[in-house]
Amino acid sequence: MVFARQRKQADTKNRKQKNWYLTIGIVLTACMLIFITVGFFWTPYKPSALSAADREAAPSLRHLFGCDQMGRDVFSRTLEGAGSTLTIALAVLAVGAVCGLVIGALCGYYGGRLDALIMRLCDAVAAFPSVLLALVVLAVTGPGKYNVIGALGVLFIPSFARLVRGEFLKYRDRDFVQSARLMGVGDLRIIFVHILPNIWPVLLSGLTIGFNNAVLAEASMSYLGIGVSPTEPSLGYMLKDAQGVFFTLPWCTAFPAAVAILLILGMGMVGEGIRERMGVAS
Amino acid sequence: MADSMAEPIVHIRDLNSWYGRGKDRKQVLRGVSLDLAPGEALGIVGESGSGKSTLAKCVLGMVTDITGELAVNSPRPQMVFQDPYGSLNPAKKVGWILEEPLRAAGVKDREERRRRVAKFLSLVGLEEGHLGRRPAQLSGGQRQRVAIAAALIQGSRLIVLDEPVSALDVTLQAQILRLLADLKEELGLSYLFISHDLAVVYQLCGRVAVMTGGEIVEEGDVDEIYDHPKHPYTKKLLEASLTLD
Numbered sequence: 001m002v003f004a005r006q007r008k009q010a011d012t013k014n015r016k017q018k019n020w021y022l023t024i025g026i027v028l029t030a031c032m033l034i035f036i037t038v039g040f041f042w043t044p045y046k047p048s049a050l051s052a053a054d055r056e057a058a059p060s061l062r063h064l065f066g067c068d069q070m071g072r073d074v075f076s077r078t079l080e081g082a083g084s085t086l087t088i089a090l091a092v093l094a095v096g097a098v099c100g101l102v103i104g105a106l107c108g109y110y111g112g113r114l115d116a117l118i119m120r121l122c123d124a125v126a127a128f129p130s131v132l133l134a135l136v137v138l139a140v141t142g143p144g145k146y147n148v149i150g151a152l153g154v155l156f157i158p159s160f161a162r163l164v165r166g167e168f169l170k171y172r173d174r175d176f177v178q179s180a181r182l183m184g185v186g187d188l189r190i191i192f193v194h195i196l197p198n199i200w201p202v203l204l205s206g207l208t209i210g211f212n213n214a215v216l217a218e219a220s221m222s223y224l225g226i227g228v229s230p231t232e233p234s235l236g237y238m239l240k241d242a243q244g245v246f247f248t249l250p251w252c253t254a255f256p257a258a259v260a261i262l263l264i265l266g267m268g269m270v271g272e273g274i275r276e277r278m279g280v281a282s
Numbered sequence: 283m284a285d286s287m288a289e290p291i292v293h294i295r296d297l298n299s300w301y302g303r304g305k306d307r308k309q310v311l312r313g314v315s316l317d318l319a320p321g322e323a324l325g326i327v328g329e330s331g332s333g334k335s336t337l338a339k340c341v342l343g344m345v346t347d348i349t350g351e352l353a354v355n356s357p358r359p360q361m362v363f364q365d366p367y368g369s370l371n372p373a374k375k376v377g378w379i380l381e382e383p384l385r386a387a388g389v390k391d392r393e394e395r396r397r398r399v400a401k402f403l404s405l406v407g408l409e410e411g412h413l414g415r416r417p418a419q420l421s422g423g424q425r426q427r428v429a430i431a432a433a434l435i436q437g438s439r440l441i442v443l444d445e446p447v448s449a450l451d452v453t454l455q456a457q458i459l460r461l462l463a464d465l466k467e468e469l470g471l472s473y474l475f476i477s478h479d480l481a482v483v484y485q486l487c488g489r490v491a492v493m494t495g496g497e498i499v500e501e502g503d504v505d506e507i508y509d510h511p512k513h514p515y516t517k518k519l520l521e522a523s524l525t526l527d
């Protein structure tokens with residue numbers, strides 16, 4: 001009795017903490033999205049505008065995040081950079097998740113030799129760090145936004161495929177699936193209408209991890225100088241740009257880095273919140 | 283009662299079945315023979331692992347590694363599973379779950395589907411209010427009623443029930459068994475009713491086949507087998523069922 005009550009208390013306490021994860025994550029992510037969306041339409045200064053007078057200016061009311069060595073407003077550039085980073089991360093995610101979903105669903109549901117072969121292939125791709133492989137791909141295709149998206153997107157497929165496949169493996173022999181087969185429901189409908197809605201939470205949490213990996217991968221690539229072009233700098237590109245003034249103009253590094261970290265943190269907390277809520281449910 | 287003139291809805295002779303392939307290929311059913319007449323409820327009893335579910339799957343065409351004669355004279359026979367948690371899609375609402383068999387059967391008109399759903403919902407003793415709920419929001423008994431409605435709604439005449447009340451407590455068992463008996467009369471259904479519990483079979487079925495080790499060792503009228511079991515295994519099963527009650 002006492003034990004039962006204690007357990008119940010612990011349970012509700014845990015659930016509250018979990019909800020906090022999700023709540024803070026969602027709020028943080030929403031703030032970042034608003035921040036970035038504003039940047040698509042308005043920046044206090046033109047991000048590429050040079051102002052000789054404001055060269056190396058420290059953060060102030062006029063320039064919230066200060067200026068760089070060429071007198072460009074870091075706040076405006078961060079807004080634009082975050083937008084570029086978000087767009088690329090979402091596009092990478094779309095390519096990786098959609099292809100991974102379809103491949104993983106078909107492999108998990110049908111199984112067999114083709115499934116074994118495809119999973120072997122996925123293992124091979126996943127064995128290398130994706131940034132390294134993307135470097136190789138971009139060495140062939142050349143840099144640029146769309147090449148980055150394509151290369152990273154393809155490299156993100158295996159992890160999604162594996163995640164989705166595992167879930168479909170779990171569901172394909174459940175009674176409700178067999179029952180649907182007996183009723184004459186077609187395979188594709190069973191896969192995408194009967195089974196898929198059951199794995200949304202898992203998929204969603206996978207998407208948050210994927211999003212963060214995409215942000216990091218894009219940043220690393222830009223940092224290595226093979227990512228997006230200088231005309232549409234991402235957060236990673238800004239960090240690389242500020243390397244030389246890391247100690248003299250710390251705000252050039254600190255603010256873009258902080259925005260990237262908050263973006264990742266928010267998404268990470270959303271994912272964690274979803275995972276722990278699923279843990280309670282099951 | 284089996285009518286020797288009517289064509290059986292299920293006809294099985296010397297059925298053998300296997301699971302697995304190559305070295306792992308294992309025989310489960312051994313020379314099973316039985317007939318199920320239209321409108322009849324045939325019970326299959328036996329302990330866990332005796333091959334009852336395998337027999338059900340053979341009838342439904344879900345096990346394909348078989349030899350012998352197997353004829354099912356009913357379009358799209360349906361199954362009611364033991365665990366209504368597993369047999370209803372947890373992500374869908376009851377209304378969707380009941381409409382889906384109709385969509386699969388090509389009933390395009392939405393109003394027509396709604397009408398039929400409403401009809402079967404009341405047949406199994408549920409209300410409109412249940413349509414908007416998910417399986418997790420229903421009790422075990424309500425869930426099994428939904429599963430029964432879903433199995434019936436395509437108009438199938440042959441229903442295979444694999445331990446449909448084994449997961450329920452005794453009061454609910456009695457309710458569901460009564461419902462199944464009523465539905466059988468009203469819709470002219472044939473049941474292949476599987477259970478490990480002779481007492482449950484006794485309440486619903488006219489005839490019973492006793493299974494062990496993949497073989498049918500005794501078959502006949504329920505009363506006859508209840509009062510004068512011949513095979514030692516049947517006697518053992520009967521004793522077990524009586525001590526439980």
Ligand SMILES: Nc1ncnc2c1ncn2[C@@H]1O[C@H](COP(=O)(O)OP(=O)(O)O)[C@@H](O)[C@H]1O
Nearest residue numbers: 301302310328329330331332333334335336337
């Ligand atoms: N999918 C399967 N693959 C391999 N063996 C199985 C499978 N399903 C059941 N069996 C085996 O077949 C035998 C009969 O099982 P089953 O028909 O489920 O018995 P029952 O329903 O009477 O408990 C058991 O020994 C079981 O281990």
Ligand SMILES: [Mg+2]
Nearest residue numbers: 334335336444
């Ligand atoms: Mg069984």
